[in-house]
Amino acid sequence: xxxxxxxxxxxxxxxxxxxxxxxxxxxxxxxxxxxxxxxxxxxxxxxxxxxxxxxxxxxxxxxxxxxxxxxxxxxxxxxxxxxxxxxxxxxxxxxxxxxxxxxxxxxxxxxxx
Amino acid sequence: xxxxxxxxxxxxxxxxxxxxxxxxxxxxxxxxxxxxxxxxxxxxxxxxxxxxxxxxxxxxxxxxxxxxxxxxxxxxxxxxxxxxxxxxxxxxxxxxxxxxxxxxxxxxxxxxxxxxxxxxxxxxxxxxxxxxxxxxxxxxxxxxxxxxxxx
Numbered sequence: 264x265x266x267x268x269x270x271x272x273x274x275x276x277x278x279x280x281x282x283x284x285x286x287x288x289x290x291x292x293x294x295x296x297x298x299x300x301x302x303x304x305x306x307x308x309x310x311x312x313x314x315x316x317x318x319x320x321x322x323x324x325x326x327x328x329x330x331x332x333x334x335x336x337x338x339x340x341x342x343x344x345x346x347x348x349x350x351x352x353x354x355x356x357x358x359x360x361x362x363x364x365x366x367x368x369x370x371x372x373x374x375x376x
Numbered sequence: 377x378x379x380x381x382x383x384x385x386x387x388x389x390x391x392x393x394x395x396x397x398x399x400x401x402x403x404x405x406x407x408x409x410x411x412x413x414x415x416x417x418x419x420x421x422x423x424x425x426x427x428x429x430x431x432x433x434x435x436x437x438x439x440x441x442x443x444x445x446x447x448x449x450x451x452x453x454x455x456x457x458x459x460x461x462x463x464x465x466x467x468x469x470x471x472x473x474x475x476x477x478x479x480x481x482x483x484x485x486x487x488x489x490x491x492x493x494x495x496x497x498x499x500x501x502x503x504x505x506x507x508x509x510x511x512x513x514x515x516x517x518x519x520x521x522x523x524x525x526x527x
Binding site: 278279280281323326327328329331332333334335340341342345346347348349357358359 | 422423424425426427428430431434435436439440441442443445469470474476477478523524
């Protein structure tokens with residue numbers, strides 16, 4: 264599959280967690296056996312399921328209370344079909360989704376590799 | 377004849393010292409009632425990868441994402457028995473000018489009681505403001521303002 268349309272969000276699930284990534288940030292989406300690989304920010308992410316595409320989401324910032332107990336960086340939080348989801352920040356990809364072996368290449372918060 | 381303890385509190389109505397008492401593991405915790413927005417049957421929580429033990433995950437509340445924290449973990453309470461009616465208490469945390477909503481997962485909501493802050497002793501400087509006696513029972517008063525800021 265090629266990059267998805269520019270507008271909206273691609274919703275994916277991995278280990279039971281729902282994630283959203285802006286369509287414009289997805290460079291490639293491929294099937295890899297039972298899983299899917301996304302290329303976001305030059306890094307491959309592995310997910311269990313592609314849930315679908317939604318035209319828009321209301322995105323809330325990550326609260327300081329959540330940041331205190333969750334070290335991952337995220338682009339925000341949203342709700343889809345009564346389920347909370349995490350918006351992926353393409354500059355600070357979630358380690359939980361990064362495919363093994365490339366984790367060391369993840370950029371730091373400033374985009375440096 | 378003067379009324380005794382809790383009964384007199386109940387009849388005086390709510391005040392600045394009104395707290396919601398909740399069961400969290402083996403502890404009874406007191407949450408300032410002015411910071412309590414809603415008490416709900418335990419919300420469905422979606423765990424987040426890499427979260428600390430205190431964070432149960434995210435839930436949906438009123439169409440918005442809500443982080444849910446495990447109250448017993450926050451106050452280091454010994455584990456209790458299996459909760460019959462677990463609840464999620466939606467509370468405001470953080471300083472007044474930057475307050476935000478979080479959910480606190482607890483084993484049960486018990487009652488509203490008066491906790492006089494001048495009687496609270498031995499706070500740990502963290503999430504427990506201190507301990508107080510309510511009707512002869514020890515309760516841990518939770519500092520919800522401390523929960524909001526960065527650790």
